Amino acid sequence: xxxxxxxxxxxxxxxxxxxxxxxxxxxxxxxxxxxxxxxxxxxxxxxxxxxxxxxxxxxxxxxxxxxxxxxxxxxxxxxxxxxxxxxxxxxxxxxxxxxxxxxxxxxxxxxxxxxxxxxxxxxxxxxxxxxxxxxxxxxxxxxxxxxxxxxxxxxxxxxxxxxxxxxxxxxxxxxxxxxxxxxxxxxxxxxxxxxxxxxxxxxxxxxxxxxxxxxxxxxxxxxxxxxxxxxxxxxxxxxxxxxxxxxxxxxxxxxxxxxxxxxxxxxxxxxxxxxxxxxxxxxxxxxxxxxxxxxxxxxxxxxxxxxxxxxxxxxxxxxxxxxxxxxxxxxxxxxxxxxxxxxxxxxxxxxxxxxxxxxxxxxxxxxxxxxxxxxxxxxxxxxxxxxxxx
Numbered sequence: 601x602x603x604x605x606x607x608x609x610x611x612x613x614x615x616x617x618x619x620x621x622x623x624x625x626x627x628x629x630x631x632x633x634x635x636x637x638x639x640x641x642x643x644x645x646x647x648x649x650x651x652x653x654x655x656x657x658x659x660x661x662x663x664x665x666x667x668x669x670x671x672x673x674x675x676x677x678x679x680x681x682x683x684x685x686x687x688x689x690x691x692x693x694x695x696x697x698x699x700x701x702x703x704x705x706x707x708x709x710x711x712x713x714x715x716x717x718x719x720x721x722x723x724x725x726x727x728x729x730x731x732x733x734x735x736x737x738x739x740x741x742x743x744x745x746x747x748x749x750x751x752x753x754x755x756x757x758x759x760x761x762x763x764x765x766x767x768x769x770x771x772x773x774x775x776x777x778x779x780x781x782x783x784x785x786x787x788x789x790x791x792x793x794x795x796x797x798x799x800x801x802x803x804x805x806x807x808x809x810x811x812x813x814x815x816x817x818x819x820x821x822x823x824x825x826x827x828x829x830x831x832x833x834x835x836x837x838x839x840x841x842x843x844x845x846x847x848x849x850x851x852x853x854x855x856x857x858x859x860x861x862x863x864x865x866x867x868x869x870x871x872x873x874x875x876x877x878x879x880x881x882x883x884x885x886x887x888x889x890x891x892x893x894x895x896x897x898x899x900x901x902x903x904x905x906x907x908x909x910x911x912x913x914x915x916x917x918x919x920x921x922x923x924x925x926x927x928x929x930x931x932x933x934x935x936x937x938x939x940x941x942x943x944x945x946x947x948x949x950x951x952x953x954x955x956x957x958x959x960x961x962x963x964x965x966x967x968x969x970x971x972x973x974x975x976x977x978x979x980x981x982x983x984x985x986x987x988x989x990x
Contacts, residue, residue: 601649601650601651602649602650602651603647603648603649603650604647604648604649604650604653605645605646605647606645606646606647606648606676606745606748606749607643607644607645607646608643608644608645608646608741608744608745608748608771608772608773609641609642609643609712609715609716609770609771609772609773610641610642610643610644610741610744610772610773610774610775611639611640611641611642611709611712611772611773611774611775611805612627612632612639612640612642612737612773612774612775612776613631613632613636613637613638613639613640613776613777613798613801614627614628614629614630614631614632614640614737614775614776614777615627615628615630615631615632615633615777616628616632616640616688621640621688622687622688622690623686623687623688624686624688625686626684626686626737626738627640627737627775628737628777629736629777629778630777631777631794631797636797636798636800636801637800637801637804638801639708639709639801639804639805640688640689640708641688641689641708641709641711641712642686642687642688642689642708642712643686643687643712644680644684644685644686644687644741645684645685645687646676646679646680646683646684646685646741646745647679647683648675648676648679648683648745652675653672653675653676653749656668656669656671656672656675656746657672657749657750657753659671661944661954661955665942665954665955665956665957665958665959666955667750667753667953667954667955667958667959668954668955669746669747669749669750669950669952669953669954669958670746670945670950670953670954672746672749672750672953673739673742673743673745673746673747673950673953674742675742676741676742676743676745676746677736677738677739677741677742677743678738678742679742680737680738680741680742680745681738684738684741688708689708689709689711689712690708690711691707691708707808709805709808709809709812710808710812713808713809713812716770716772717816719770720770720830723768723830724768724769724770724830725768725769725770725830725831725832725833725865725965726769726770726771726772726830726831726832726833727747727748727751727769727770727771727772727832727833727834727835727965728771728772728774728832728833728834728835728864729743729744729747729771729772729773729774729835729836729837729840730774730776730802730834730835730836730837730840730843730844731743731744731773731774731775731776731778731837731838731840732778732837732838732839732840732841732871732873733778733792733795733838733839733873733905734778735775735778736778737775740773740775740778741773741775743837743950743953744771744772744773745771746953747771747835747952747953747958748769748770748771750953750954750958750962751768751769751771751958751961751962751965752768752769769965774802774805776794776795776798776801776802776843777794777798778794778795778839792839792842795839795840795842795843795846796842796843796846797846798843798846799843799844799845799846799847799848799849799850800846800847800850802843802844802847803846803847803848803850803851803854804850806847806851806863807851807854807855809832809863810861810863813863831864831865831866831965832863832864832865833864833865833866833867833868833965834864834866834867834868834891834892835867835868835870835952835961836867836868836869836870836872837870837871837950837952838870838871838872838873838905838920838949839873841869841872841873841874841878841885841919841920842873842874844869844874844885844888845874845878845884845885848860848884848885848887848888848891849884852887859887859890860887860890860891861890861891862890862891862892862893863891863892864891864892864893865892865893865894865965866892866893866894866895866896866964866965867888867891867892867894867895867896868895868896868898868952868961868964869895869896869897869898869919869920870898870920870951870952871898871899871900871903871905871906871920871949871950871951871952872897872899872918872919872920873905873906873915873918873919873920874918874919874920875915875916875917875918875919876916876917876918876919876921876922876923876924876925877916877924877925877926878919879895879897879919879924879930879931879934880924880925880926880929880930881929889931889933889934892933893933894933894934894935894964895931895933895934895935896934896935896936896937896961896964897919897923897924897934897935897936897937898920898937898939898951898952898957898960898961899919899920899921899922899923899936899937899938899939899940900920900921900938900939900940900943900948900949900951901921901922901938901940902940902943902948903920903921903943903948903949904948904949905920905949906918906920906921906949907921923936923938923986924936927981927983927985927986928983930985932985934985935970935985935986935987936985936986936987937957937960937977937987937988937989938980938986938987938988938989939951939956939957939988939989940988941988941989941990942955942956942957942989943957956976956989957989960975960976960977960989963975970985970987976989976990977989977990978990
């Protein structure tokens with residue numbers, strides 16, 4: 601059997617398990633001992649059988665698309681448990697004082713961002729993935745690797761992948777201490793609290809990215825650095841969107857001026873476990889459009905996880921269920937896509953990994969216009985920015 605070595609960059613505020621924090625056995629369900637905002641940056645290598653990967657990539661999953669990313673995620677989660685080799689970027693800093701006044705500080709974030717820049721210099725876009733509720737370390741790695749494999753898949757006649765499939769997209773995982781336990785009445789409340797706290801950690805990582813990009817642009821002005829033409833995107837799934845709300849609030853407190861920096865090209869809100877009015881002005885995600893060139897909501901009216909969140913948890917209607925409460929109130933940068941007609945499976949919650957929905961995300965990354973005929977979208981409701989996948 602031909603085995604592939606799959607590599608993934610990650611950032612986490614989970615507590616490491618094992619004697620060596622720089623080469624841990626795995627990451628667990630608790631926050632880092634260094635604090636809720638402490639981030640560890642690293643790489644994980646997973647060995648997997650290429651023929652099994654290809655079987656899932658070529659599976660017919662919905663009526664118009666191919667690729668069963670959910671099954672692939674499950675397989676790669678199993679392979680992570682059995683074969684993962686984790687290498688964290690080493691750090692040398694004094695945590696009792698600000699990093700800004702430590703000229704010789706060694707930061708894991710800078711090490712990872714430097715390596716990502718080298719990948720982007722080879723014509724590689726980056727997608728940052730923030731996962732949702734009830735996800736273990738192994739499941740988080742499996743879903744991120746599956747997303748990368750799906751986005752890099754090249755079919756016959758497919759022109760959306762601009763370079764060799766193995767180099768077109770790198771997924772970077774942010775994984776927070778989601779419970780990873782199948783206890784729906786307990787884990788949901790626990791994960792929601794941990795997602796709220798983890799928003800500050802993600803904000804810290806994004807602000808570090810902002811500072812890194814500013815340093816690069818300073819180098820360009822001094823003719824010491826050449827910027828690549830690739831883009832950085834953000835994909836939040838399920839409760840990861842609730843974490844995003846708290847990330848925005850934290851970023852606002854540490855950003856000069858009245859607007860957030862535009863760091864991402866596209867932001868994808870998939871099966872978002874947030875209120876259906878969250879993107880309206882003066883609501884928790886009301887300024888999200890400032891972070892990106894375009895924001896896309898993917899929702900599914902048959903998403904059973906959204907139903908559980910709505911009713912058993914006493915939540916208002918979810919954005920990931922029926923979409924925005926008042927689509928006409930959305931900012932002009934925001935597109936809304938109804939995936940109800942193409943999502944399948946028992947729960948219909950991780951459809952961003954499969955078939956037509958995944959292909960639509962890939963087309964956005966490749967800069968296909970929202971109304972491009974290759975997308976198989978149809979307008980609904982008489983609004984230019986509201987679609988359904990047909």
